[in-house]
Amino acid sequence: MEISRRQLLSALSAAGLVAVIPSEPASAAEVAEGSARLLANTVAVFAGTVESNARPETAAKLAAIDTAARTNLTLMDGAGADELFAGLVLGTDEANLNTAFRWLYEIALATRTPGGPASGLYENTVVQRRVIDGLGWLHERYYGDQATGYYGNWHHWEIGLSQHISKTLALLADEVKAYRPDLIRTYVVSMDAYLRNGVDGDVNLDSRFHTGANLADITTNRILQGALLGDDVRIRKALTDQLTVFVTIDPYHLNHGVTDGHYADGSFIQHASVAYTGSYGKALLTRVVQTLKILDGTGFAHGGELVPTVHGWVRNGFAPLIFEGWMMEIVKGRAVARTDTGYTDVAVVVEAIVDLASLTTGADATALKSYVKYIRSTSRTALDPAGFVSPVSIVRYADIIGDATVPPADLNPASRSVAFNAMDRTVHRRPGYAFALARSSDRISKYEYMSGENLMPWFQGEGAYYLYLSGQDQTQAYGVDYFTTVSPYGLAGVTAPVERRRTIPELYGKPYYDNPGHPLNFTSSSESQNTYVYFPRGTHRHSGGAVLGAYGVAGMVQSDDVAHRDKGAGLLPDDFVAYRNARATKSWFLLDEEIVVLAAGVGDSAGRAVTTTVDARTAAPDDQVSVTGMLRDGSPWTGPGLGDLRWLRYANATQRTAVGYVFLDTPPVRITLDRVTRSRRVVRTANPDTAVTRTVLGVTVEHARGAQPTRLAYALVPNAGEAGLRSYLHDGPLKVLANTPRLQAVTHTGLGLTAANSFTPGIHEAPGMRMRIDGPASVIVRRERRGLTTVAVSDPTMHRDTVSVLLPGRPLREVTSDDGVRVRATHGGTRLDFDTHHAYGRSFRVTLRGWA
Known part of the structure; x- marks a missing residue:
């Protein structure tokens, strides 16, 4: 049974906190011993152990660690007078400073990784002291003066830089204390000073910046810092703060006003209103599991008390969203525009599940291990454990895969319908397919754009859906190339006005709207930027649905976002651009063989032409694709264009997939099959300027300019054959x-x-x-x-x-x-x-x- 946030907070504040964090302060000797164990655990997590690294399965990981370190050392050797690494310009770009600290961490990691290539880096004190000197150089010139620091993105200063610094100091703790004993405290003082969204250099649970995955990152950093200082109070405070991320959100009794986190229905929200299981959610999962591992045996906490909660996240929050090793698009936010999502996302989750299984026993451990095997057996892209963070995790993964007593088993039943109503998402699964739907409301954002990522997101929460077919490599169907080659106005399921919208960089010449002089104080990380630019919510409250067994229904009233509403009310600056949406009332009925979609009141209050996209599917340009159909008069459909269709079938013989469309009550439908080539940079400014080509099917219904609102009704029939589609015409069920x-x-x-x-x-x-x-x-x-x-x-x-x-x-x-x-x-x-x-x-x- 799920428990509410209020109930769990009560438990944590009473028996729960006593169970997780010992109530009595430790003695000085116990703190010293616990801190040493915590740091040793940290080294083992990131560098592996003698035993793990002797296993052949870790060889590729160890080689990668060694290669990265040697590459970075070469850049240090070639640095100019005012450089730490050759070509890396510091002082104005916080991302470059983050890179400098990361490269130092990668060198430090190689010096603590046993069993790697014989390059002479392991336990090389000369190299370790080069890293320590590099830390000192960066602090003196680019980090130690907080008056000149903290430019650009707040996340780097409060989280990212501190992660690299804290891990580097943890890896080299003994050598730092022997060589530059002042450096640890010097850096901790500076890291505290950069917590500007905190209170007195510590976490602020009332800050919107210190929630969810961000809070887990900050507190894990502070745990390591406490261990480096031997500071029991700092460690216990950080653990107490981190415990709040384990608590199920009760939206009616919020703690510190925080809506970020896991909900009773399996939803996960970050940034107050973004459905985010597949990005920030996986980051939170990774961080808390890592924390449980570094705390093992330290005496600072009893992490086993928290394992069942994390197991519940995996079972109810992650498993429904993973289809044959692919993370669904509906929970990735702006990350949908990145080139390494989908299978890579799930590999991160798998590592966390592998480690979680090691922290539990019995049936729970078996279920987690079986799920790891199931993902491996169903994924269309081989999972590469060399990409795991920890060599120890690689060994655990290999042991699970090699254990013949562990059968592959999904955590999902074969047929499942899930209403993630707390984050306006719906997932419907059957053997052979999965259907994922993104809704929005006055509670949940229509999309997320930020930092030049996801440049054309406008309709991703307007009932956009994704039909995943079994056996297909999903990189050929979705992922970044779907958003690159499919029109943002023609995403599957979307009703959109016929107009051209401009991206944020096109509108304002930078990746955000800049107007700090306005009463709403528009800056890159202001709350007004979040509300109106980065992740605006809708203005209608109707978005939800019901589940009965393995069947479901969902509905949504399409609305304008808050920016358009408030621009009309005169609350926003004159040069702020806000777009009006089209109108539609929509329902999705989730059955066995069909997903039925109804739309009514489809049109536009401003009289613009509108299109509704029944489906948009992509294929590799060389795939054998065919489209067949029947007109309403019973004659065969003969080719692309406008037709009064009864049914349509799209087949990809190369991928061995097919989708049928039954038009129950729909105006004439336009069918297009185009070869589209675009650069991946059109959806994310940081993407390589790589041209991708896809064959794109478009199935759309057009609503003419000035026309009266219309309605349409159709069914998606996954894996349909022509005979099955014809059966819907003869008094079907x-x-x-x-x-x-x-x-x-x-x-x-x-x-x-x-x-x-x-x-x-x-x-x-x-x-x-x-x-x-x-x-x-x-x-x-x-x-x-x-x-x-x-x-x-x-x-x-x-x-x-x-x-x-x-x-x-x-x-x-x-x-x-x-x-x-x-x-x-x-x-x-x-x-x-x-x-x-x-x-x-x-x-x-x-x-x-x-x-x-």
């Missing part, structure tokens, strides 16, 4: 019952399932729906042959106290129900009342006996 801005509903007679989204207050019903809904609500009803009727209900607005549903007919008897469900017979049927107060989109279920 799938029927649309309602498709208006007030009510959208479908029924599937083969499944005995009816699902509906009501979007406005009042009673909603439709012919054939066999229920009356007091809206707004998301409802699924399934009638089974055994005489059982099961109902699931959710409040997609997050604001209702009660949702009611009436099932007409003879009264039904309650069999089982969730807490908060009331069943009573009324004149004309069975009334179901669901207490949705403070449920935050959770689905309530009740099972009844009898026929409705």
Whole structure:
């Protein structure tokens, strides 16, 4: 059972904190012993051990460590009079300063890595002292004066630089104390001074900069610093602060006003409103697992108490979002524009799972190890453990893969539907495919752009969806090349106005809007920048859905973002550019063979032309791609262009994949199949200027300029054959019952399932729906042959106290129900009342006996 943030905070403040952090301060001898063990653990995590590094599986990792160090030393040898590394200009670019500290860390790491190539770096005190002197040189010239530092990105100064510095000092602790004993305290004082979003050089839990993954990074740095100083108080304070990231967020009782973190439904949010499991979420997972490893046996904390919480993150938060070794696009934020996402993201998660398995026992350890094997067996790209951070993790991974007693097993059931309503995301999984949907609302951002990353993100939260097909290399379908070659206005699932939008650098000549003189104080890291530029939220609250077993329904009302609303209200500067969105009310019905999509009220209040994209799929230019279909009059579809289609089938023979589209009630559809070549730099300024070519399928519905709002209804049919698509034309099981801005509903007679989204207050019903809904609500009803009727209900607005549903007919008897469900017979049927107060989109279920 999930527990709320308030309950867990209570537990942590009482028995939980006693269990995790010893209540009695340690003696001086115990602190010294614990600090030494903590530093030794840190060396083992990053450099490996004699035992781990003797294993052949670590050879590639050790070679990479050695190569990086020798390359960096060569750059030091070639440095000019005012350089530490040849060609690395310091003093104005904080990213270059971060690189300098990272290169010193890489050299230090090689000197502490046993069993590496015979290059003479291991335990080479001459090289270690070069690193120490380099630290001293950087502090004296570019780091020690906080009055001239802290330019550019705050993250470098408060987190990134401190990570490299703290790890380097931890690796070389003995030599630093012998050679330059003042250097550790000198650096710690400076690192504290750079915590400008903190309080008196320490963490500030009320700061929006010290939350989630950022907080875990800062506190892990401070734990290492405390060990270097032998400072028990610093270590315990950092641990106490870090414990807050383990607490499930209760949105109705926030601690320090923080919305960043893990939610009861498996959601993860960073930056207050960005769905971020696949980027910041994986960073948090990595950091806390590393912390548990470095604390092992130190006496400062009992990390085993926290392992079940992290296991829950993996099972409920990460596993649904990983498909055949690929991290889904819907939870990557601006990272979707990077060239190394997807399979690389999952490799990072796998390393954390491998280490987590080593921290637990029994069935939990077996489940985690089986999941590691499952990812390896299903991934279309081989996972390279040489990319792991720790040589010890590489050995553990090899042992898991080589253990014949551990069977591969998914943490997901074969069929699963997940409503991540706390972050406006939906995932639907079946053998053979997975469907991922990105929604938005007044709670969750429409997209994330920042630092020149994800330059054209405008519609990524407007119901954009991704259909992952089993057996396909997903780099050929999605990833950076999808966003590079598919029009940002034509992402699958998106309704967008026909207009050209400009990127932030195009609009303002820099990667952010700069206007510190305005009352909203627009600077690169100001809250107003976040609100209006980096990750704006929508202006409508309706976004959510319900889950019943392995079936789901989701709905959303498309809206403008807050920037357009506030620009119209005169709150933003005259030169600030805000765009108006199109209008649509949308539902997604998640079944076995089909995903049914309804859209109503599709149009534009400003009279612009609008397009709705049914799908956009990409293929390698040499893939054997074919598109076939049938027109509504029964004749074959003969080629690209506009057609009044009944169904369409897209097949990629090279990848052995196919998708069918059944047009249930849709205007004529335009089909395009184009070869597109663009540079990856169009989506991220730091990407290499590499041209990529894809064959891009576009399936779109056009809404003319000035036209009245329209509606459309279609079904995506993964892995469909032509015969199966034809079967939908002959009185099939799938029927649309309602498709208006007030009510959208479908029924599937083969499944005995009816699902509906009501979007406005009042009673909603439709012919054939066999229920009356007091809206707004998301409802699924399934009638089974055994005489059982099961109902699931959710409040997609997050604001209702009660949702009611009436099932007409003879009264039904309650069999089982969730807490908060009331069943009573009324004149004309069975009334179901669901207490949705403070449920935050959770689905309530009740099972009844009898026929409705």
